[in-house]
Amino acid sequence: MVDFESAGTPVADDVIVKPVADQPALLLERKGERVLVIADLHLGWEVTLAHQGIHVPSQVPRLLDKLRKILAETNPKLLVLLGDVKHAVSKVELEEWKYVPEFFDSLVEIIPDVEVVPGNHDGNLEPLTPPSVKINKSNGMVLWDSVGLFHGHAWPAPPLLGCKFLVMGHLHPVVVFKDPLGFRITRQAWVRAKSDGNKLAEGVLRREDAKFEGNATEEVKKKFGVSVADADVIIMPSFNDYLGGQPINKNYQEGWTQLYKEYMGPVLRSGAVDFENGEAYLFDGTFLGKVEDLRRLAR
Numbered sequence: 001m002v003d004f005e006s007a008g009t010p011v012a013d014d015v016i017v018k019p020v021a022d023q024p025a026l027l028l029e030r031k032g033e034r035v036l037v038i039a040d041l042h043l044g045w046e047v048t049l050a051h052q053g054i055h056v057p058s059q060v061p062r063l064l065d066k067l068r069k070i071l072a073e074t075n076p077k078l079l080v081l082l083g084d085v086k087h088a089v090s091k092v093e094l095e096e097w098k099y100v101p102e103f104f105d106s107l108v109e110i111i112p113d114v115e116v117v118p119g120n121h122d123g124n125l126e127p128l129t130p131p132s133v134k135i136n137k138s139n140g141m142v143l144w145d146s147v148g149l150f151h152g153h154a155w156p157a158p159p160l161l162g163c164k165f166l167v168m169g170h171l172h173p174v175v176v177f178k179d180p181l182g183f184r185i186t187r188q189a190w191v192r193a194k195s196d197g198n199k200l201a202e203g204v205l206r207r208e209d210a211k212f213e214g215n216a217t218e219e220v221k222k223k224f225g226v227s228v229a230d231a232d233v234i235i236m237p238s239f240n241d242y243l244g245g246q247p248i249n250k251n252y253q254e255g256w257t258q259l260y261k262e263y264m265g266p267v268l269r270s271g272a273v274d275f276e277n278g279e280a281y282l283f284d285g286t287f288l289g290k291v292e293d294l295r296r297l298a299r
């Protein structure tokens with residue numbers, strides 16, 4: 001296991017949150033109970049490429065292999081797939097009827113307890129998964145009253161506002177460096193940042209009622225019985241390492257580009273998560289620095 005170095009391993013409510021060493025997987029632990037989280041598998045990404053004339057062999061065996069090793073090493077009771085399990089948006093591509101069930105059939109033999117929090121690519125996922133796999137709502141799930149898990153393309157459900165930890169995917173963060181000769185180095189990264197609970201609550205309430213005004217924290221308590229908390233937010237790297245990523249230190253020059261703004265999802269766009277002061281880490285635990293400092297290195 002690797003600690004998030006600079007601030008130590010976050011612990012609250014007896015919950016330990018740790019990235020698995022050298023892997024894009026997050027281990028949550030409470031009183032000896034372990035849950036593994038991975039995000040952005042994008043099964044079938046290679047089929048989309050094939051439509052463009054680029055042929056890459058099916059990644060299903062490779063991804064399963066990687067996952068099998070991590071599961072053997074960490075021995076969790078539950079695996080959570082944090083969105084974008086498959087790649088094709090909403091309409092199920094023909095090929096998906098083969099490789100998505102193929103993936104899940106092998107997966108539930110390795111670990112019987114699997115839950116999905118759907119992402120923006122997961123329309124019509126249910127008919128492709130075994131009945132034992134639980135598909136949650138796309139506005140997220142709460143674990144142990146402390147950990148909110150949501151994909152990140154949409155606002156989380158009100159109960160997640162009370163969580164001390166929020167885990168999200170969707171962004172596929174990578175860090176890009178350029179050396180003096182112009183060589184570009186791209187590395188997947190973890191980002192850890194603080195959320196402003198009240199700001200997040202404002203966004204969640206506005207989604208439900210566009211005219212909302214007043215104190216969001218009080219309103220969430222009144223309406224949903226949830227005590228809003230500032231959270232430790234962990235943005236996960238994509239499990240499928242073949243995918244492109246969002247260079248967190250590059251797409252920002254005088255402001256986020258329009259495309260990136262649209263992509264990053266309402267939570268990050270709203271400023272409710274202090275992404276600028278977020279800390280980036282490599283898979284081996286190396287602390288790279290704050291997101292805003294890394295931007296200077298990208299130019």
Ligand SMILES: [Mn+2]
Nearest residue numbers: 084119120170
């Ligand atoms: Mn996504």
